[in-house]
Amino acid sequence: MDSAVHTMLADTWFGLIGLMLVFYVVTDGFDLGVGILTLLRRQSADRDVMVQSIGHVWDANETWLVVLGGALFGAFPAAYALLMEHLYLPVMALIAGLIMRGAAIEFRHSVDLWDKVFGIGSLIAALSQGVVLGKVITGLAPGKVALVFVVVTAMGVVAGYCLLGATWLVGKTSGMVEQWARRMSLLSAMFTVAAAAPLTLATWFRSDIGHARWSQPGVMHLLIVLGLGAVAALAFIMASLYLGSSRGPFRASVALFVLSFAGLAISVFPDFIPGKLGVLGAASDSPTLAFMLIGIGLVFPVMIGYNLYQYHIFRGKLAGGAHAGE
Template identity: 60%
Template sequence: MHHILTNAWFCLMGLMLVFYVVTDGFDLGVGILSLFTPHEQDRDQIYASIGHVWDANETWLVVLGGAMFGAFPLAYAALMEQLYVPVMALTASLICRGAAIEFRHAAARKRGWDIVFGLGSLGAAATQGVVLGKVITGLAPGALAASFTALCAAGVIAGYALLGATYLVKKAHGALVAAARRQAAYALAATMASALALTAGTMLFSEIGHGRWMQPGVLGVLIPLAALAAFSGGYVLYALHIRSSHGPFRGAIALFLASFTGLAVSLFPYLVPGKLTIADAASDSATMAFMLCGIALIFPVMIGYNLYQYYVFRGRVELQH
């Protein structure tokens, strides 16, 4: 029973992370792209495109942190001890984004808040990449691990920019759509290059590459996922070429899902590669079962609310003159 509960919570936390990365990823991405958007009218479109969803998207990160604290407290303690600075930087970045979104509409000069919003988005993406890099390297010290972590941060920034650009392709109007198509192509190239470099680095320097990938059957799962990721990247390019509105965003989501599934397969059964498995870090069965009852009530509400708001605010943003 305990084994089933630990595996169930590992999968649930993975699902929460997927929801967060896909939903908050595109609104962090449009924030990053706002730094390269010179015209205020176009930045107005960027804010309008995420104004109805940005705060709900971030709730998945809160739920994920609470789930890890309750279900895997030893992993939470071990990770937070090493990741306190990037997690606090992530929190500060998200606060800056929220303040900029709320105060910009009342400001006489909006450019200052626009910069805060863009830098906050960039900082949030970078710190999430740092956390990912630290986890993959098993919290290892040294220049090599730091270089790998920096590459992870660059990859996350590029990936979020890809999600943001493809989101604007289907939500914006006019010149901003044309700019978003160009930015999506550049971001896709950077994302794929980062993914290839990180794969090579993981194979050479990480406990995942040395141990997990060499286990029987693992590569048999990862190779089809890599092929799916490559196909998704190609589909994004094709959809951009034929000037599809929704295709690029769907392809970008598929690319993220394939990559994330590969990461989950690579990590399992570890939460900190080479150091802490889910069995070692898990709470007792009673705690996990009680939390499972709670999440069974919360999950449908959160997913239903997210789906409903995306349905209500579907279509392109309205331009107000």
């Protein structure tokens, strides 16, 4: 196959990888957020309701991470190797956190300690993802400035997941738990913005690669549009919480994440790892990409359809225990 076809296949897989990452971050992000928030509730009945709100979806949500890892390994093996070489510890911490969550959900009814394990595992998983994201954005660069960027990114991911989790609880619970979730939604939104703002400024003023990418024709205009959309989504979160909407806050939080991720993808492309590895340099050969495209074309609709079906079946607020804490 000629270079034009190879470029098209590589770019297509870059988009598919990004789409898988969006699905994972949004779906598993809110149940990780719920897990982190359980650490802040003392009453066992409240934690039961919070875990119940994600009990039917959490394991399916994590499927996207498995598919993402497999797709990355097959479509971009050079990027997979480079990332694992530099990010082995945070990736292993992520897996450990997910294992802790899975075990805790199964055994939490036997001993209260498992509730702590569930919350701590969720926190470890979120922090690990934040570290991976920060390291990728900085191009795996060493130094104190890059370290500060990674730390703030990790804190921003935790705050963002708490925002998704809190707004999810607003739509799934009632009574005191819902009112508490509304307050946590506002607090998480403020922390998310507090982390995102300095990261955006640092990308422009401190990152030569980021500044160069944003200075390319048309890029800044597109980023401004996405930024305005993110501001509108944030305003909608605040307004819908104030007006007592149940579904609006979570939908706006998802929109905020999608818009932010779109801005991130635009800022990185055509690099896979900024300053280290481009999309074309990381991609497999064209026959491999084409063969994998056929496979994902068969699997993708099934996964998306199943996810939509389960969310439709279990839509609405929880019955019975949703008023825990009253």
